[in-house]
Structure formats: C-alpha cells, structure tokens
Amino acid sequence: MNPKIDFIINELIKLYPDAHCSLNHRNxxxxxxxxxxxxxxxxxxxxxxxxxxxxxxxxxxxxxxxxxxxxxxxxxxxxxxxxxxxxxxxxxxxxxxxxxxxxxxxxxxxxxxxxxxxxxxxxxxxxxxNIPAMAVDTHVSRIAKRLGLAKYDDDVLNIEAKLCRKIPRHLWIRMHHTMIYFGRYMCHSLNPNCNECPFKHLCKRQKYEKK
Ligand code: SF4
Missing domain, CATH: 1.10.340.30 (Hypothetical protein; domain 2)
Structure with missing residues (x-):
C-alpha cells in the first residue's frame, strides 16, 4: 500500500479508535x-x-x-x-x-x-x-482535500471515487467515521487545531485555502 495512505489511516485510527455513526438508531x-x-x-x-x-x-x-x-x-x-x-x-x-x-x-x-x-x-x-461504502459529507470532503487525498476542485463524486480507490475496501466504513471525527474535533473548517495535528507536514490548507 502507499506509505502516505498507510500513515493517514494509522494516525486517524490512533486518534479515533472508537469512531462510529453519531446518529442514534436501532435499525x-x-x-x-x-x-x-x-x-x-x-x-x-x-x-x-x-x-x-x-x-x-x-x-x-x-x-x-x-x-x-x-x-x-x-x-x-x-x-x-x-x-x-x-x-x-x-x-x-x-x-x-x-x-x-x-x-x-x-x-x-x-x-x-x-x-x-x-x-x-x-x-x-x-x-x-455493513456494506462497504464511502459517504462524502462536508467533513470528509474537507479532510480529503487537506490531506491531499483529493484535489480542491474535485466534486463529491470525484472525492468518493478517489477515496475508494486509495483506501482498502475493508476500511471504507471505518475511515469514513474517523475522517468525520477528525473534521469535527480537530480539523475544523475555520479554526483547525493544527498544533495537535499529525498531518501538518502533508497538509494542503496553507497552499489552497485563503487565511
Ligand atoms: S494541519 Fe490543520 S488544517 Fe491541516 S489537516 Fe491538520 S488540523 Fe487540518
């Protein structure tokens, strides 16, 4: 597997080992x-x-x-x-x-x-x-771009296709949840907590987003 993808997956799982769907449901x-x-x-x-x-x-x-x-x-x-x-x-x-x-x-x-x-x-x-699928919401979209897993001008369908290509299928569900947690609790849209972030060295935010 690609070492960069490996690194991202491992760090996200380390950060949020229990990431799961936040919408309460029984069926x-x-x-x-x-x-x-x-x-x-x-x-x-x-x-x-x-x-x-x-x-x-x-x-x-x-x-x-x-x-x-x-x-x-x-x-x-x-x-x-x-x-x-x-x-x-x-x-x-x-x-x-x-x-x-x-x-x-x-x-x-x-x-x-x-x-x-x-x-x-x-x-x-x-x-x-429990069927592997990669739902791209606003968090997943932002994180995919900042981590260089997708381009800044990619639309949602492109982002989904790229994530599915780069991330092993058996990890799609888990990565979807960890990316949402990362977006929700660290890599916020406006004021991300970059000091704590393990992805500073590969982040595209400074390059592509206006401060
Ligand atoms: S360095 Fe900051 S903006 Fe970049 S991925 Fe980390 S938290 Fe997000």
Missing part, C-alpha cells in the same frame, strides 16, 4: 430517517428528537400514516423541520408501498426513494447493512 429505518433529518443540522440535535419520533412512529407503516403536522411538532427544534416532516412521511409511504415496509439494502433501490441521494444511501449501506 435501517431509524437510520434512514435520522440521516434525512440531519441535513443542515447537527447529529446531536437529531438525536434529541428521534427518541420521541420513533416511539410514536416506530416503522415505515406507522410513519407512512402519520399526520405531517404531528411529525412537525415533534421535530420542530431542527432546521427545515416543515420540509423534513413532509419528506419523512412521503419516504415512508414509498418504503411501505414498494418495499413492503423494509428499507432496501441495494444501492439503486435506496437511491430510488424520494429524497435519498448517494451520500444518504452510502451511510445506510455502511451503517445499517
């Missing part, structure tokens, strides 16, 4: 709904509303029959809650009607669901079904 349905709710808000905020939401609507059938205003009341503390309330009910109806209430475990089927893009599908494949 694929809960994870899918939580991911949809997490757009433009923090996982922490989503975790505050999902216990009540899933107690009331525990599966696709129950959620498909939910009153959108009732869902909105439960999730009103998160951003875009009106749209998200509508979306999770529509999504649940589709799962109920087309997949007998079970979240599908095939990428193309997941991506055929309303509002489910590649990133959401990758998260569900990886964290609900």
């Amino acid at each position: 694929a349905f809960e994870l899918l709904i939580a991911v949809v709710l997490s757009a433009q808000t923090t996982d922490e905020r989503v975790n505050q509303v999902t216990p009540t939401l899933f107690a009331r609507y525990p599966d696709a059938l129950a959620m498909s029959l939910a009153n959108v205003d009732e869902v909105a009341k439960i999730i009103h503390s998160i951003g875009l809650y009106r749209n998200k309330s509508r979306n999770v009910v529509i999504l649940s109806k589709d799962i109920q009607e087309r997949f007998k209430g079970e979240v599908p475990s095939k990428r193309h089927e997941l991506m055929s669901l309303p509002g489910v893009g590649k990133k959401t599908a990758n998260v569900v494949l990886a964290d609900a079904f």
Whole structure:
C-alpha cells in the first residue's frame, strides 16, 4: 500500500479508535430517517428528537400514516423541520408501498426513494447493512482535500471515487467515521487545531485555502 495512505489511516485510527455513526438508531429505518433529518443540522440535535419520533412512529407503516403536522411538532427544534416532516412521511409511504415496509439494502433501490441521494444511501449501506461504502459529507470532503487525498476542485463524486480507490475496501466504513471525527474535533473548517495535528507536514490548507 502507499506509505502516505498507510500513515493517514494509522494516525486517524490512533486518534479515533472508537469512531462510529453519531446518529442514534436501532435499525435501517431509524437510520434512514435520522440521516434525512440531519441535513443542515447537527447529529446531536437529531438525536434529541428521534427518541420521541420513533416511539410514536416506530416503522415505515406507522410513519407512512402519520399526520405531517404531528411529525412537525415533534421535530420542530431542527432546521427545515416543515420540509423534513413532509419528506419523512412521503419516504415512508414509498418504503411501505414498494418495499413492503423494509428499507432496501441495494444501492439503486435506496437511491430510488424520494429524497435519498448517494451520500444518504452510502451511510445506510455502511451503517445499517455493513456494506462497504464511502459517504462524502462536508467533513470528509474537507479532510480529503487537506490531506491531499483529493484535489480542491474535485466534486463529491470525484472525492468518493478517489477515496475508494486509495483506501482498502475493508476500511471504507471505518475511515469514513474517523475522517468525520477528525473534521469535527480537530480539523475544523475555520479554526483547525493544527498544533495537535499529525498531518501538518502533508497538509494542503496553507497552499489552497485563503487565511
Ligand atoms: S494541519 Fe490543520 S488544517 Fe491541516 S489537516 Fe491538520 S488540523 Fe487540518
């Protein structure tokens, strides 16, 4: 394997050996709904509303029959809650009607669901079904560029393709989580904690980002 990739993988695992999905969930349905709710808000905020939401609507059938205003009341503390309330009910109806209430475990089927893009599908494949996938969110994208695993003008699809090519398949899920932790707790977007960082010598931030 490439020594630089080796180094990055080993250091990230050393830094965050327990990195895992931060959205609380007990099954694929809960994870899918939580991911949809997490757009433009923090996982922490989503975790505050999902216990009540899933107690009331525990599966696709129950959620498909939910009153959108009732869902909105439960999730009103998160951003875009009106749209998200509508979306999770529509999504649940589709799962109920087309997949007998079970979240599908095939990428193309997941991506055929309303509002489910590649990133959401990758998260569900990886964290609900343990199928290797590399979801590229804002943290993963920033870290991939700063560590030179992708170029600064790469789009999300290019970044995903490059990460999947460079990182061994059996480590995709783990690297996805460690990169998110690294982005969340050290390599912040605006004020990264560079003094503590093991990747200073290979970091591209100074070169490509304005201070
Ligand atoms: S040196 Fe700073 S900006 Fe670069 S990867 Fe490390 S924490 Fe991020």
